[in-house]
Structure formats: structure tokens, C-alpha cells
Amino acid sequence: MLQLHRFTLIVSGLALIACVFLYSTLGVAKPFVNWKWTDIVAEGGTAVMAGIWVLFTLSSRPGGLVTRLLAGGLSMIMIGSFADCLDEFFAISKTARWDHWIEALVPLGMLCVTCGMYYWRHEQFRLNEHLQKRERLFRDHRAFDRITQLANADYLRNGIREEQARRPGQPCALVLLDIDGFHLINREFGQREGDRVLQAVGHMLLLNLRNDDLLCRYAGDRFALLMPETTAAEADALARHLVAMVGQMRHHAQSGRLHISLRHASANADAAPEVLLAQLSRELAVKAGNKAVGTDVA
Amino acid sequence: MIAYRQIGDSCIPAQHQPALVLDYACSRELDHDGAQLLRGTGLRSWEMPAAAHTLTPNEYLQLLSNVMRALDSPDSSFMLGQQMLPGHYGALSHALLQAQNLRQALDILCAGHARLCPLLTPRLREEGGIAVLYWTDSFGAPSQLPALVEMHMTAVTAMCRWLSGERLPWRYCINRSAPAHVEQHEVHLGSDLRFNCHLDAMLIEPSWLDRPWPRGNAMAASVALQGVAAEAALTPSLLTAMYDYLLENIRLGPTLEGSAAAFGISPATLKRHLARHGSHFQAELDQVRAHVAMHLFHMRGYDNEAVAQYLGFHDATNFRRSFKRWTGLVPSLLRDALSHS
Secondary structure: OHHHHHHHHHHHHHHHHHHHHHHHHHOEEOOHHHOOHHHHHHHHHHHHHHHHHHHHHHHHOOOOHHHHHHHHHHHHHHHHHHHHHHOOOEEOOOOOOHHHHHHOHHHHHHHHHHHHHHHHHHHHHHHHHHHOOOOOOOOOHHHEOOOOOOEOHHHHHHHHHHHHHHOOOOOEEEEEEEEOOHHHHHHHHOHHHHHHHHHHHHHHHHHOOOOOOEEEEEEOOEEEEEEEOOOHHHHHHHHHHHHHHHHHOOEEEOOEEEOOOEEEEEEEOOOOHHHHHHHHHHHHHHHHHHHHHOOOOO | OOOOEOOOOOOEEOOOHHHHHHHHHHHOOHHHHOHHHHOOOOOOOOOOOOOOOEEOHHHHHHHHHHHHHHHOOOOHHHHHHHOOOOOOOOHHHHHHHOOOEHHHHHHHHHHOHHHHOOOEEEEEEEEOOEEEEEEEEOOOOHHHHHHHHHHHHHHHHHHHHHHHOOOOOOEEEOOOOOOOOHHHHHHHOOOOEEOOOOOEEEEEOHHHHHOEOOOOOHHHHHHHHHHHHHOOOOOOEHHHHHHHHHHHOHHHOOOHHHHHHHHOOOHHHHHHHHHHOOOOHHHHHHHHHHHHHHHHHHHHOOOHHHHHHHOOOOOHHHHHHHHHHHHOOOHHHHHHHHHOO
């Protein structure tokens, strides 16, 4: 990412060098005994921190208005406080005005950052729409699985607890979905194909969910669905619909079409998450056994 | 004289288990980070290693540790286990593929563990209406043990599920506290899980051992097993050989000196070799005695008195105290924990 912003970085670097040059030619060096260490640490520290923020911002964002405002503003704060710090090493004549202008970059930069934050907020609202059905109520970037981009079991357990605390007594349903014979797909076509199946199923499920539902990857080929304000019966109907949709899906592996089917188990999310999930897992294992011997009527 | 291998002996063909780890790491794009991750593994690139290249157990452990640290995901050990068995390890893998039932598969696994699963040693016991497959550390890697156990239990579970065509009703006893990522155990192993067990074991009803498997082929299996017999048998690791020796002599009060003589080395050398595997004689002896005690409690229904007598303790009180030292629990507590299954 930093490659993208090479120009911004070079300009900021040059500005810092120019400051040193200006102060060292136009000012008179102060003797060591007159250095005020508290000011040097405070102002220099601000400059260093602002510099780090610039790097963090640029290294994590593509170009655009918000990036320009945030990085530009932070660079101004960095240069302003750096000049302020140089003040402690060089005496500038009282009549000169230019150093005041450089130091005025700090409030100007803050204004820029504030504007940037304002637009960043808008940007964030748009991005939240993308994350709909993948997160609810709280955000934890570490919880996202790299393959399906869905949240993990930890996030799910927290989600269930939060939902129970927020609306005690209200119905809330939990569904687990397993891919039938997923281990055979892994054996016959390799784990890479298995990963692609997980991605495809994840997308298919997301498309068929309501905006308030939360889809997580529980572990392996098991997906979990948290449905607030939904009774167990409604959830079961919705899960059947999802199972049917995935059953209709065409997944093309390299060696031809793969048929994918799911099985599900649902319950009211009214117990402790661990207990609930373990119980649904057991139900799924029983269903897998029934399917294997062909007695499944569901 | 008992032959054994040590943690620094080159004996694991790089194209066997290490190649699977490399392949999984590449599928997770770890190869993009360069060869930094291969430091200390004896491997230089992410490509398929040469057929003649072998790794020491130490290097293979390092490879696993590097890859798991870089992936930083609770499912790594389980995913690596999925592919591990029957594997592509020559005649033994063929024999596993053709196994006619669970008993034959587990017998092949236990007999060929040095090639099939070099890091942990599986042992099968059947008595008192239960069959137990339990695992012990082959080369002394305590910090990696939880991940290795997850990996090996997943390997056996997934292999049996594939070859038998159904999910076998295993019960799992795991020698660790309940982990935060218990969902991985539930999905990759099964929902009948028990933690804090002082033994890493998989339990199953003996009736499952002899059910015929759909892919089993008696002729092909015996041909493959003849192939296995033709291959040079691998000597077991020091810790495995030690465990077997102690188990055999457990009622005779084995000593460091006696054991060293059986291995054909001096007591000082045995001490040094054990230390290289992060262990010492007393720890090995205590582990075997604890396992024997648990076996007697659980499978033969012995009480404290009987076990104390079997193991040559003067009285039950002495045994109780020793058992507490080995496992951190008094016998009755552990017996209750095991029998509540």
C-alpha cells in the first residue's frame, strides 16, 4: 500500500528536511544548557506520533479523498510540531514571522483531519452495508475467517450472549448447517476445491438471508446462523429454504459438476451458547448417520 | 539390546508427512512470505523435496511449529490431520487403504507408527468391553503436544470415516483443559469429548472393530502387508522403546540402571539421551505406572488396594499418594471422571 503513496511520503520528507535547513540557516543555535527537555520531548514526541499515524493511515488505505484529508492533515500536524521542536534548538529573531506560519500548520492540520473524519464516517456507513449479515452489534476484525470472510465461533458465542442480554425473553433462533460428505470432497478433489465449496456455500447462504440475520463459519464445514426475533419454527422453515437453495446450486469443480447438499439443526437460542451449540452439533451428527443409511425423511 | 532412534536422527522422508505440511502451507499462501518460515527445518524451498531427502523429528516438529504459528488459526492442526492418513507412505498406506475392518486398520497403524505417524505413538488396548486407542509422545515435544494430539486424532477419525463409509462413534479423552476453540473438536472429531483426562485416548465399543469395511479387500491387504514386511522395519523412538520396556517390566520395579543395561548403554548415557527428549527416567516410569493404574481401574474394575498390590506398593495409602503425584488427582476422582462416560 505504501508504494501507492510514494509521492505523499516524499513531499512530507522533503518538508521535514526543509524545516531543518530553514532553522539551521536563519536561526542561531542555542547553547546546550538552555535546552528545555520537557518541551523537546513533548513537541518532538507529538511529531513522531503524528508521523507514525501518517504511515499507518497510508499503509492501510487506497488513495482517495478520505485518505488525502487524513494523511495530509496528519502530515501538517507532524511538520508543525517538528518545527515547534526545532524552536528549542535554534533561536529565531523576534521580528521574523515565518516560523509562526509553520507552527500554524498544527491547527490547520487538525481541521483537515476533522474533515477527513467526517467523510470517513460516511465511508464507514457504506462499508457497514457490505458487512451486513456478516456482523451484528459489535466488530472484531480478528474474528473473520480468511477463507469465507465470515466471523468465527467465538464471535457467534458473543453474538448469542449479546442478543440474549439485549432482548431477554424475545425469541431468537440458532441454526447449524453442515455440508453432506464434505470430507469426501476434500479427499477426492483436494482441500483447495473444498475451500472453494465453502466459499460458494457461504455466498449462497448470504444471498438468501434477511438483513438482520448473522452468518458465521462455526468450524470446518459447519455454518451457524443467528436469527434475532425469530421463533424456532420460523427458523426451521428458513433453514429448509436455505438447504433447498444450496441443493439447487451448481458448483463447477475442475473435473465437472459437484452436487452439494446440506443438513440442518435448529433451536431456540435461550440457553448458554456452549450448551446450545454442543446440543445442535450432536443433533447434526445423528442426522448425518440417518442420511448415510437413507432413513432421513426431512 | 533394544534399538532406538533419537530426535536428531534423520529418518522422516521429506516426501511423506513434511510434504503434506508444505502443500497445506502453500494452499494458505504461506509460500508468498519467502523461505523465512522454513528456518530450522532442513528444507530450503516450498517445492516438493527430493525423494532422498530426510528430516530429523526435530526438523519436522520445527516445520509444524513454524507453519502453525504463521497460520495462527485454531483449525490448522485439524486440517493437517485430515490429510495425514492413510497418506502416501508406501506399502503401509496401501495396506491401510485395503484394510478390511477397524481392527486391521488400527493394527497396521500401531505396527507401522514409525512411518505412518512418526511423532506420536498409538497403542490399542481392548479389555472390559471397551477398545482404547491412546497416544504417547514419541520425541518429547510437550509444547506442541496439544496440537499434535488434535492432528493425530483427526487423522484416525477422518481415515476411519472415509474407509468405513460412516462416522464411527468414538469417544475422546483429551489430556488438556477445555480449549477456547472446542468447536473445532466438535466438527473434526465428534461431540463426545472429555477434557482434563490425563490420557489422550479414543474409545470405541469393541463391536465396531470387526465390522467389515466396504472398501476392504483381504487379498490386496495381505499383498500390501507382504510389501510392508519386505521393507526394512523402522526402529521405534527412544521414548517409545522406553515406554514399551517399562510397560513390560512394570511389576518388576524397573530401575535406571536395569533399563540402561537393556538398552545396551550406560546409565549416564541413558540419562543424557532422555534429557535430550525433555524427559528423565522417573517421569517416564511415573507415566507408565499412571497409565497402567488407569487401565486397571477402568478396564478391569480394580480398586486402590488391588492396583497397589499389582504395582508392588506396600499399601493403598502409599499408592494413593504416589498416584496423586503422577496425575495431580487422587485415584477415586479420576476413576469417577472416567467411568461417568
